[in-house]
Amino acid sequence: MAGLFNRILNRQPNSAYQAKERMKLVLVHDRSNLSPQALEQLKDELIEVISRYVNIDSEGTSVEIAQEGREQRLIADIPIKATPKRRIG
Amino acid sequence: MPGKVITITSGKGGVGKTTATANIAAALALINFKVICIDADIGLRNLDVVLGLENRIVYDLVDVIEGRCRLRQAMIRDKRLPELYLIPAAQTRDKSAVSPSDMVRLCDELRPDFDWILIDSPAGIERGFRNAISPANIIVVVTNPEISAVRDADRIIGLIEAEEKGPAQLIINRIKPEMVKKGDMLSPDDVLELLAVDLLGLIPEDEMVVTSTNRGAPVVLEEKSRAGQAFRNIGQRITGEKVPFVPIEEQRGFFTQIGKMFRKG
Numbered sequence: 001m002a003g004l005f006n007r008i009l010n011r012q013p014n015s016a017y018q019a020k021e022r023m024k025l026v027l028v029h030d031r032s033n034l035s036p037q038a039l040e041q042l043k044d045e046l047i048e049v050i051s052r053y054v055n056i057d058s059e060g061t062s063v064e065i066a067q068e069g070r071e072q073r074l075i076a077d078i079p080i081k082a083t084p085k086r087r088i089g
Numbered sequence: 090m091p092g093k094v095i096t097i098t099s100g101k102g103g104v105g106k107t108t109a110t111a112n113i114a115a116a117l118a119l120i121n122f123k124v125i126c127i128d129a130d131i132g133l134r135n136l137d138v139v140l141g142l143e144n145r146i147v148y149d150l151v152d153v154i155e156g157r158c159r160l161r162q163a164m165i166r167d168k169r170l171p172e173l174y175l176i177p178a179a180q181t182r183d184k185s186a187v188s189p190s191d192m193v194r195l196c197d198e199l200r201p202d203f204d205w206i207l208i209d210s211p212a213g214i215e216r217g218f219r220n221a222i223s224p225a226n227i228i229v230v231v232t233n234p235e236i237s238a239v240r241d242a243d244r245i246i247g248l249i250e251a252e253e254k255g256p257a258q259l260i261i262n263r264i265k266p267e268m269v270k271k272g273d274m275l276s277p278d279d280v281l282e283l284l285a286v287d288l289l290g291l292i293p294e295d296e297m298v299v300t301s302t303n304r305g306a307p308v309v310l311e312e313k314s315r316a317g318q319a320f321r322n323i324g325q326r327i328t329g330e331k332v333p334f335v336p337i338e339e340q341r342g343f344f345t346q347i348g349k350m351f352r353k354g
Binding site: 017067 | 235236239240246250269273274275279282284286
């Protein structure tokens with residue numbers, strides 16, 4: 001929110017805000033021992049495997065690490081594409 | 090009741106572990122608990138000078154562990170606070186001279202005679218850190234409101250959890266209220282949100298820490314020091330008292346407060 005506010009005013013956000021936002025990202029990857037690159041690769045391979053079974057929307061797929069206190073959770077959101085039903089006759 | 094072991098650690102060096110150990114120990118001794126602190130930073134001995142006991146060292150931690158002296162002989166009693174004792178680190182050895190099980194054995198020997206046993210951990214995540222946390226009942230992590238100290242604190246907290254020694258308790262040291270107010274320093278709330286850990290104390294930046302360390306007297310002995318007050322509060326929280334945390338905006342000097350009153354009027 002503060003980020004958006006600052007962007008509208010074309011102002012650099014204060015340094016404590018920048019520090020906090022940077023740390024949030026760093027800590028997520030430190031804790032999971034998963035770099036942003038590795039997470040991207042995991043996502044690509046996940047799409048590849050799941051596509052063998054279901055028709056999914058790879059563009060709309062997201063794989064993220066969610067935080068709850070010090071607990072971390074890998075959350076994958078994978079939209080399934082509607083399969084057109086074949087008409088009989 | 091047998092004494093409890095509190096280990097003070099941080100990951101990053103220079104955030105104030107030794108200052109915190111000395112002052113928490115003195116704060117507990119001030120309220121009449123029998124306290125001993127152990128400097129586990131072998132090779133980089135410092136707790137002795139911060140407490141002003143450097144001239145009285147005869148034997149050290151490694152002498153005790155290797156059986157060159159009896160445990161009693163390595164304990165130095167503080168003359169200002171007769172309830173406070175120190176076992177200094179060896180200066181000419183390294184961390185491998187002590188093992189985690191040596192530390193557990195040593196603390197078990199001290200528990201019947203002391204209410205609190207404080208261990209000053211070395212920086213880092215290697216052997217010295219393992220030695221320091223192995224006998225701990227409570228682990229206190231010291232950090233500063235800056236990114237490298239917060240990142241290292243997070244790593245240490247993760248290791249403490251992995252060893253099932255948690256939950257760690259956090260001290261945020263060297264807070265500059267004016268910078269926090271201007272948005273130029275991470276606030277205590279920011280740090281707590283990032284680390285998601287229990288808070289034990291907030292220590293404002295205070296020049297009296299420097300002057301009292303110069304003299305070899307813990308800052309808790311300075312009635313008027315804000316950092317001293319913060320450490321006295323920590324001592325009380327450790328013993329189970331509910332001492333409220335002073336909001337950071339109010340952690341300003343007496344004269345600034347008076348000045349503000351006049352400007353308002």
